[in-house]
Amino acid sequence: MSSPKRSDEPVWWALFSAGGVCFAVFLPGSILALGILWPLGLLNSSVLQYAQLLSLLQSGYGLTGLAFTGAVICLPLFHAAHRIHHGLHDLKCGYSSATKLLCYGLAAALSMLALYLTLHLILAD
Amino acid sequence: MTDYQLLIQRYDPEHDNEPRLQRFTVPGDHTTSVLDALLYVQQKRDVTLGLRWSCRMAICGSCGVMVNGIPKLGCKTFLRDYHSDITIEPLAHFAVEKDLIVDMTQFLAHLSAIKPYLINDYSGTALHKQTPTQLAKYQQFSNCINCGLCYSACPQFGLNPEFLGPAAITLAQRYNLDSRDNGKAARMPQLNGKNGAWGCTFVGFCSDVCPKQLDPAAAVNQAKVESAKDFIISMFKP
Amino acid sequence: MNTPVSARKPYQSKLSRSWWLKHNYYRLYMLREATVLPLLFFIGCLLYGLYCLTQGAAHWQSFQTFMQQGWVIALNLLAFAASLFHAKTFFALFPRVMPLAPAWLMISGQWLATLLVAAGVLLLCGGWL
Amino acid sequence: MQILQTDIIVVGGGGAGLRAAIAAAEAAPQLGITLLSKVYPMRSHTVAAEGGAAAVTLRSDSAAAHFHDTVSGGDWLADQPVVEFFVKQAYRELVQLEHWGCPWSRQQDGNVAVRRFGGMKTERTWFAADKTGFHILHTLFQTSLKYPAIKRLDEYFMLDLLRAGDQVVGVLALALNSGELVQIQAKSVILATGGAGRVFHYNTNGGIVTGDGMALAYRHGVALRDMEFMQYHPTGLPGSGILITEACRGEGAVLLNKHGKRYLQDYGLGPETPLGQPQNKQMELGPRDKLSQAFWHEQQAGRCGDYNGHAVVYLDLRHLSRAHLQQRLPFICELAKAYVDIDPAQEAIPIRPAVHYTMGGIATDINCQTSLPGLYAVGECASVGLHGANRLGSNSLTELLVFGRVAGEQAAHYASQCPPADSKALSVQSEMSQRWLNRRFGTNTTDSVAQLRHDMTLAMEQGCGIYRTGEGLAQCQQQLLGLQQRYQQLKVTDRSKVFNSELLQYLELGFGLDVALAICSAAMARTESRGAHQRLDSGMTARNDAGFLCHSQLYYKAHNLPHLSWQAVQISSLPPAQRSYSADNVSATNSVDSTPGTQP
Ligand SMILES: Cc1cc2nc3c(=O)[nH]c(=O)nc-3n(C[C@H](O)[C@H](O)[C@H](O)COP(=O)(O)OP(=O)(O)OC[C@H]3O[C@@H](n4cnc5c(N)ncnc54)[C@H](O)[C@@H]3O)c2cc1C
Numbered sequence A: 001m002s003s004p005k006r007s008d009e010p011v012w013w014a015l016f017s018a019g020g021v022c023f024a025v026f027l028p029g030s031i032l033a034l035g036i037l038w039p040l041g042l043l044n045s046s047v048l049q050y051a052q053l054l055s056l057l058q059s060g061y062g063l064t065g066l067a068f069t070g071a072v073i074c075l076p077l078f079h080a081a082h083r084i085h086h087g088l089h090d091l092k093c094g095y096s097s098a099t100k101l102l103c104y105g106l107a108a109a110l111s112m113l114a115l116y117l118t119l120h121l122i123l124a125d
Numbered sequence B: 001m002t003d004y005q006l007l008i009q010r011y012d013p014e015h016d017n018e019p020r021l022q023r024f025t026v027p028g029d030h031t032t033s034v035l036d037a038l039l040y041v042q043q044k045r046d047v048t049l050g051l052r053w054s055c056r057m058a059i060c061g062s063c064g065v066m067v068n069g070i071p072k073l074g075c076k077t078f079l080r081d082y083h084s085d086i087t088i089e090p091l092a093h094f095a096v097e098k099d100l101i102v103d104m105t106q107f108l109a110h111l112s113a114i115k116p117y118l119i120n121d122y123s124g125t126a127l128h129k130q131t132p133t134q135l136a137k138y139q140q141f142s143n144c145i146n147c148g149l150c151y152s153a154c155p156q157f158g159l160n161p162e163f164l165g166p167a168a169i170t171l172a173q174r175y176n177l178d179s180r181d182n183g184k185a186a187r188m189p190q191l192n193g194k195n196g197a198w199g200c201t202f203v204g205f206c207s208d209v210c211p212k213q214l215d216p217a218a219a220v221n222q223a224k225v226e227s228a229k230d231f232i233i234s235m236f237k238p
Numbered sequence C: 001m002n003t004p005v006s007a008r009k010p011y012q013s014k015l016s017r018s019w020w021l022k023h024n025y026y027r028l029y030m031l032r033e034a035t036v037l038p039l040l041f042f043i044g045c046l047l048y049g050l051y052c053l054t055q056g057a058a059h060w061q062s063f064q065t066f067m068q069q070g071w072v073i074a075l076n077l078l079a080f081a082a083s084l085f086h087a088k089t090f091f092a093l094f095p096r097v098m099p100l101a102p103a104w105l106m107i108s109g110q111w112l113a114t115l116l117v118a119a120g121v122l123l124l125c126g127g128w129l
Numbered sequence D: 001m002q003i004l005q006t007d008i009i010v011v012g013g014g015g016a017g018l019r020a021a022i023a024a025a026e027a028a029p030q031l032g033i034t035l036l037s038k039v040y041p042m043r044s045h046t047v048a049a050e051g052g053a054a055a056v057t058l059r060s061d062s063a064a065a066h067f068h069d070t071v072s073g074g075d076w077l078a079d080q081p082v083v084e085f086f087v088k089q090a091y092r093e094l095v096q097l098e099h100w101g102c103p104w105s106r107q108q109d110g111n112v113a114v115r116r117f118g119g120m121k122t123e124r125t126w127f128a129a130d131k132t133g134f135h136i137l138h139t140l141f142q143t144s145l146k147y148p149a150i151k152r153l154d155e156y157f158m159l160d161l162l163r164a165g166d167q168v169v170g171v172l173a174l175a176l177n178s179g180e181l182v183q184i185q186a187k188s189v190i191l192a193t194g195g196a197g198r199v200f201h202y203n204t205n206g207g208i209v210t211g212d213g214m215a216l217a218y219r220h221g222v223a224l225r226d227m228e229f230m231q232y233h234p235t236g237l238p239g240s241g242i243l244i245t246e247a248c249r250g251e252g253a254v255l256l257n258k259h260g261k262r263y264l265q266d267y268g269l270g271p272e273t274p275l276g277q278p279q280n281k282q283m284e285l286g287p288r289d290k291l292s293q294a295f296w297h298e299q300q301a302g303r304c305g306d307y308n309g310h311a312v313v314y315l316d317l318r319h320l321s322r323a324h325l326q327q328r329l330p331f332i333c334e335l336a337k338a339y340v341d342i343d344p345a346q347e348a349i350p351i352r353p354a355v356h357y358t359m360g361g362i363a364t365d366i367n368c369q370t371s372l373p374g375l376y377a378v379g380e381c382a383s384v385g386l387h388g389a390n391r392l393g394s395n396s397l398t399e400l401l402v403f404g405r406v407a408g409e410q411a412a413h414y415a416s417q418c419p420p421a422d423s424k425a426l427s428v429q430s431e432m433s434q435r436w437l438n439r440r441f442g443t444n445t446t447d448s449v450a451q452l453r454h455d456m457t458l459a460m461e462q463g464c465g466i467y468r469t470g471e472g473l474a475q476c477q478q479q480l481l482g483l484q485q486r487y488q489q490l491k492v493t494d495r496s497k498v499f500n501s502e503l504l505q506y507l508e509l510g511f512g513l514d515v516a517l518a519i520c521s522a523a524m525a526r527t528e529s530r531g532a533h534q535r536l537d538s539g540m541t542a543r544n545d546a547g548f549l550c551h552s553q554l555y556y557k558a559h560n561l562p563h564l565s566w567q568a569v570q571i572s573s574l575p576p577a578q579r580s581y582s583a584d585n586v587s588a589t590n591s592v593d594s595t596p597g598t599q600p
């Protein structure tokens, strides 16, 4: 039997796993704070005011902002792309290399966008 | 003795175009297994009922069927645990040859594909040494009875019959983890393919139904880690 | 074996698109996979927030207003639940993929990490840090 | 009809068949080997063996000791040159299996662990957890995949042997999935079809253990040897016969009758040992056959309990703690819970003796060759002369390996020399079989395969059970002849081709009836008591070396009683002596796990 072609899945799986860890470890706290308590006005602090937030993201030479974006936006995006891609297979909805390109492509594009915006913020002065 | 209602899926390739359910009433007590019930039907009601069995003690792996939609060993599933109609169908995802008998060719091909034997260049006559700790690394994965239940539980195999599937990948891990084996390099190409370890999305039901508690899902996903490592190594090779 | 005329006619059923509705285990699997949908919503919010930040304080204010809408909060509540459900399943899988320590230890360790992060974020954003 | 050509056919995918196929592939890689089996190889009944496989391993042990245990355990009916060869090859074969990956249980230092086993004076039984047969079978099956010369025909049922004159030149088989007959031509054929325990009602054997190979060799003129010796295991579950291992008694389980009394001291196995203090060879740790016999007496005296219509005694483990049971006997707890719905920590397990092993079989010489050129037999279906009147536990798994290899090599040697057979004669024979088969179909008014089989197994249980009498045997023989008559009238009502199980069972029943009649006839002729064959008639209750230190050999006569002849036992170094108690089939110490040992 000839050997099957090596799959490129390890790349996506590694991103998926890293994103999965972030989703499980960083997201519950983040969603709770930013998506629920803050809008409800239950976090009555100044940290989330425009100026303070900006300086928080810029702190540590901007690494704080980059880390936040990486862990809470980019990696989870790849996690989601992976699951959606395989979900299309599970639901027999046009799973193909085109949808693969679309899923991971979108994740990559949105990640770039997030990083671009973050850098913009960090470098803004 | 209580009367149990069995709905058995029948399929006669020489007359039917598709399977149908047939109802049988079977007497049973607290020791009657699904296999006993099926044999009762075969002996007393309908000799044409087709099924596989042999050891009736959950070790030969012949008697897998779907009981109310869940893959089970007929000889290790008891009527006493069911209270209304019991639907018995052939193992899911395999082609049905007749009644409860499925075509296992693909399953065997997948097992063979991963080279399930020790590969090394040892030519001595002395025993290999292997400590209990080394043995424990793979022992659990060597307990597979090849019943195929995990394939019926795995939707990925159902969607893609080329997927090597839980038992075969577990078997590959069993040999890869054996301290006497050097054959990992020969086995990895199968695991590295899209139908190898990467065909799995960790549904995990395979481990739930495994009658020998091998945790094939763990084996398959450990194989992913191995394949990922292999991927990285391959990038540094010409 | 190929015999010239064979009585064989194996019946191969096809998995329907709704296979996952047939069994609770599969439904939970699909639910697990679907946790990324509310996640995506929340990430969308964040992207929007980032954009607003780049546009200045006024925009940031309007972002907060956006986030305060009932339906947004509701979806984020969903995302929060999804993240917890995801965490539960993900943490349980991890020790099986990489059996580095006893499963219970790894699972509780991971929950602890989630808890610490959440506490940290809340303390930080609440200005108690 | 499809015709396949190969060099060697191995019939049977159990331990013996797989070992033979691998040996043939290694001995003569240029030859084609076809392994056919009525079930996938890993379903073969070798899979059910739990205990272990014997080979001299410890430095303190010796081939002479293993030889002595085997010969005396077999009540001097073993052929001693065969036993000598066996004990010398045993270790090498178990090591070979290790090299193929068998997960033998180990000691801390990495050496293989050995345990005590019934009838073995010292620790020499290799084991792979409590699933030795399973691991041996799967190791062999998986290893066989390595050899491209081995082509498998899974789920092919051997219907007949093909002959050219005196020579066996192939097999006629039924492909179960298509119902088509296939003529497979070869130069040599190895039968490795396993035992015949299923001709009895209560047995520990799988559904496929129906004596097919024995019956076919027999019908073609090969003798069945020592068929009167059927081993009973004292502790099977009622109804199913599922084996409850003797390790239980090693752990201190006691046997009770329906009055809750430990009865074994009434049968010369006393004095009663205190609860929780089992003594080697005493009471519950007495020999397998003695325990089975004691059950029989209790049953005669009306002191057995009833379990769903089966007479039973009780295996009581309640004095052992639940934790202890879970730790030492997890599989037994699982089996008891599953198959009789009993928690051994709270309730005694109902058990009864069940037929376990067929000592006799197709007569072969030490090279596994039968009297028909080209035909070999090995494993439980064969009688190579190893087990005598009583098999020692853990000798048979090793037998599969030692003699499986011999059979494979001999058959390969023969196949590379023998000229091709005239295939025209084969076609005639095959066509006749096809026509014979076609005539089997029809309708029945009253009889059925299931009914006939039921009657056969009960007749065997009554006539050829633990104790036999001339009268009971004669009656059993008459019943069997009657059953054979009914069998001639019987028709297969299901005419379908794909997996026709009625046809399969019909054919198996035919084989079983021939084997059953052989067992009964041999038992009638042996008017002494030896090993597993016990007569109650006066003057026959003891061993009689003057008259019966010989193998029974039965030759098939269609529609008639078989022809019997006696063959002298080969005695080389150990003259018959009292089957001393210490060398007896004491079978309770196998729970002593992994006593440290050293490999020679
Ligand atoms: C419960 C149990 C526990 C045991 N424990 C031990 C133990 O601890 N130690 C020990 O040494 N021994 C033990 N034994 C005995 C030992 O396991 C058997 O003697 C041995 O496994 C028989 O192996 P075999 O290869 O001869 O036959 P099997 O394993 O029975 O294989 C027979 C093969 O022949 C095939 N076959 C039969 N008829 C046909 C046909 N007509 N056409 C095509 N194929 C056919 C079958 O498909 C099968 O593949 C135990 C036995 C039992 C029942």
Ligand code: SF4
Pocket (backbone or CB within 6 Å): B143, B144, B145, B146, B147, B148, B149, B150, B151, B166, B167, B170, B206, B209, B210, B211, B212, B213, B214, B216
């Ligand atoms: S892994 Fe478990 S379920 Fe799958 S074939 Fe093996 S024993 Fe059966």
Ligand code: F3S
Pocket (backbone or CB within 6 Å): B153, B154, B155, B156, B157, B165, B166, B199, B200, B201, B202, B203, B204, B205, B206, B207, B216, B217, B220
């Ligand atoms: S069910 Fe299937 S998808 Fe993976 S975890 Fe088991 S193989």
Ligand code: FES
Pocket (backbone or CB within 6 Å): B053, B054, B055, B056, B057, B058, B059, B060, B061, B062, B063, B064, B073, B074, B075, B076
């Ligand atoms: S009959 Fe052997 S596993 Fe059920």
